[in-house]
Structure formats: structure tokens, C-alpha cells
Amino acid sequence: MIKPDKEQVFAINNKAAFEGIALQVFRYQAANCKVYKEFITGIRVNAADVKNIEQIPFLPVELFKSHRIITSDIPAEVIFTSSGTTGMITSSHHVTDVSWYVQSFRKAFELFYGDIKDYTVLALLPSYLEREGSSLIYMAQDMITQSANPASGFFLYNHQELYNTLLQQKAAGKPTLLIGVTFALLDFIDNYTINFPELIVMETGGMKGRRKEMIREELHQALCAGFGVDAIHSEYGMTELLSQAYSKGDGVFNCPPWMKIITRDTNDPFTLIGESKTGGVNIIDLANINSCAFIATQDLGKVYNDGSFEVIGRFDNSDIRGCNLLIA
Numbered sequence: 001m002i003k004p005d006k007e008q009v010f011a012i013n014n015k016a017a018f019e020g021i022a023l024q025v026f027r028y029q030a031a032n033c034k035v036y037k038e039f040i041t042g043i044r045v046n047a048a049d050v051k052n053i054e055q056i057p058f059l060p061v062e063l064f065k066s067h068r069i070i071t072s073d074i075p076a077e078v079i080f081t082s083s084g085t086t087g088m089i090t091s092s093h094h095v096t097d098v099s100w101y102v103q104s105f106r107k108a109f110e111l112f113y114g115d116i117k118d119y120t121v122l123a124l125l126p127s128y129l130e131r132e133g134s135s136l137i138y139m140a141q142d143m144i145t146q147s148a149n150p151a152s153g154f155f156l157y158n159h160q161e162l163y164n165t166l167l168q169q170k171a172a173g174k175p176t177l178l179i180g181v182t183f184a185l186l187d188f189i190d191n192y193t194i195n196f197p198e199l200i201v202m203e204t205g206g207m208k209g210r211r212k213e214m215i216r217e218e219l220h221q222a223l224c225a226g227f228g229v230d231a232i233h234s235e236y237g238m239t240e241l242l243s244q245a246y247s248k249g250d251g252v253f254n255c256p257p258w259m260k261i262i263t264r265d266t267n268d269p270f271t272l273i274g275e276s277k278t279g280g281v282n283i284i285d286l287a288n289i290n291s292c293a294f295i296a297t298q299d300l301g302k303v304y305n306d307g308s309f310e311v312i313g314r315f316d317n318s319d320i321r322g323c324n325l326l327i328a
Contacts (some may be wrong), residue, residue: 001027032071058296064091081133081238099244104287108256124180132292189226202233258286
């Protein structure tokens with residue numbers, strides 16, 4: 001099976017096109033991704049019998065911690081790694097053609113927010129900047145470069161400089177995006193507040209052990225008050241994906257056309273469930289053409305009839321099923 005190219009994947013604009021290309025990608029990866037092929041064999045699925053996307057098996061995301069998930073022997077151009085506490089085994093995503101990632105995040109941002117060149121991009125991502133291999137830093141760096149605005153840049157712990165930049169952007173009336181890890185945004189508003197209604201505040205999730213966890217409503221209420229905005233935007237992505245979903249408020253995310261969320265039964269990972277029911281989050285990310293596009297995550301969520309979704313929480317590690325079905 002010949003794999004679809006970028007032109008086909010990023011031109012998807014309807015359900016039929018998505019499903020057709022998803023099945024092509026499945027057949028390609030079932031034949032060429034060694035780990036995925038072994039997983040499919042382990043659960044006794046015959047790839048030739050898969051006729052629709054509901055029948056596609058989803059690879060447990062945990063396997064990115066122990067296996068090299070890749071469709072060829074081509075050396076990786078970049079290896080993205082997940083964050084974790086000391087001693088924790090982290091995920092690795094071997095990306096043989098990083099242009100798929102670049103095109104995915106550029107096109108997705110443009111679909112939801114318009115041309116990045118119109119924005120000043122301010123990134124408050126200290127925990128990611130302090131380590132190697134972050135796909136989020138890779139994306140943020142590209143956004144900063146693409147914005148072509150001299151005020152764009154990273155802010156580590158220099159909150160005073162960030163505050164001054166925000167004041168300048170507000171006075172100039174320039175469209176501004178502040179993308180930040182959750183704990184860092186909260187740290188900032190502990191010491192600085194600003195009334196900047198036009199500002200897009202985009203949290204990427206994660207306390208990273210720096211602060212106590214908060215429910216989304218409480219978190220967004222605090223950030224709205226601190227930045228003087230009506231809503232908090234969010235980005236949903238992970239090391240194992242090359243695409244992101246975006247929320248413009250209320251924690252409801254929308255996917256770009258080449259990405260889809262499907263929920264599974266929390267007790268039976270091979271049974272899919274209907275809309276508006278809480279289940280495990282399965283992701284089809286067709287930008288993952290050279291690794292695995294079909295991933296069963298550790299997240300719990302709900303999918304709605306328009307394809308939007310919410311993330312409700314996470315499985316306890318002991319609840320992750322399916323990893324032991326892989327032939328080591």
C-alpha cells in the first residue's frame with residue numbers, strides 16, 4: 001500500500017475524504033510499522049478485514065515509552081520526548097520527516113486563528129525550555145519566527161519583562177498570543193495583573209508538580225481575572241502526536257480536518273462508545289504518517305456530535321490495558 005502524501009492529508013475537507021485516507025494510512029502502517037503490525041497480530045486482527053475506521057485498532061500510547069514506533073529504517077530528523085519527573089520513563093517520538101509536523105501545526109493554527117504573521121507570540125514555557133526534545137518548544141519557536149514581530153519571544157522566569165511587553169502590546173493595539181504552561185501562567189498572575197481583553201491566553205496544560213491541580217473552571221476563572229480576558233484558550237497535543245486541537249473557551253476542543261477523536265469503553269479498550277459519553281480518548285492523527293496515526297491515550301473525555309470534544313481527566317496507570325498484547 002502506497003502511503004498518502006502531505007498534499008492529500010492536509011487537503012482533507014470532509015468526512016468521506018478523512019475516512020478514505022485514514023484507511024489508506026492504516027493499511028500502510030499495518031504493513032510497515034513493525035510495532036503496530038505486531039500489536040495488530042497480538043490482538044488477532046487481520047488488516048485486510050478492516051473496512052471502516054471504527055474497526056481500526058488503536059495502539060496504546062504507553063508503547064512510545066518502550067518501543068521505537070516508526071514505519072521505516074530512515075534515521076529520525078528529530079526525536080521528541082515527553083516531560084517527566086526524575087526516574088520516570090518518558091515517551092519518544094521518532095520523526096523521520098519533521099516537515100509533516102511543521103505543516104500540521106502551521107495549517108491548524110491558521111485554520112483556527114488566521115495568519116501567525118499577524119500576531120506577536122509570547123511564550124511562557126519554562127519547564128519545556130529547561131529540557132531537550134520538547135515538540136511544544138519546537139512549535140513555539142517556529143511560531144515566534146514566523147510572526148516576524150521583534151517583540152515575540154520566550155520568557156523563562158522574567159515576569160517583569162513579560163508584563164512590560166504585555167503593556168506595550170496593549171497600548172499598541174497589536175494582536176497578541178500568550179502561550180503558556182499552566183503553572184507558569186498562575187505564577188505570573190500571582191505577582192502581576194493586567195486588563196488586556198484582546199489578549200489570547202492559551203494554556204497548554206500541566207502543573208508539572210509545581211502547584212496543586214485545579215479543576216478547569218477554577219483555573220480559567222483565575223486566569224481570566226489575572227489577564228482581564230473573557231475566555232482562556234487551550235491547546236491539546238502530546239509528544240506522540242504531530243497535530244493539535246484547539247479550544248477557544250470552556251474546554252471544548254476542535255480538531256483540524258486530518259485529526260479525529262473517538263472514545264472507547266473504559267473497561268474494554270476494543271469497544272467504542274457513542275457521543276457525549278465519558279470514555280478513553282482514542283486519536284486518529286493522520287500527520288503521524290511515519291509513526292502510528294492511531295493512538296489510545298491515557299485521557300478520559302467526551303466527544304460531541306459535531307466532532308468537538310472535552311478532556312475530563314486521566315486513567316490511573318493501572319487501568320491502561322492493551323500494552324501486554326504486544327510481542328516484545
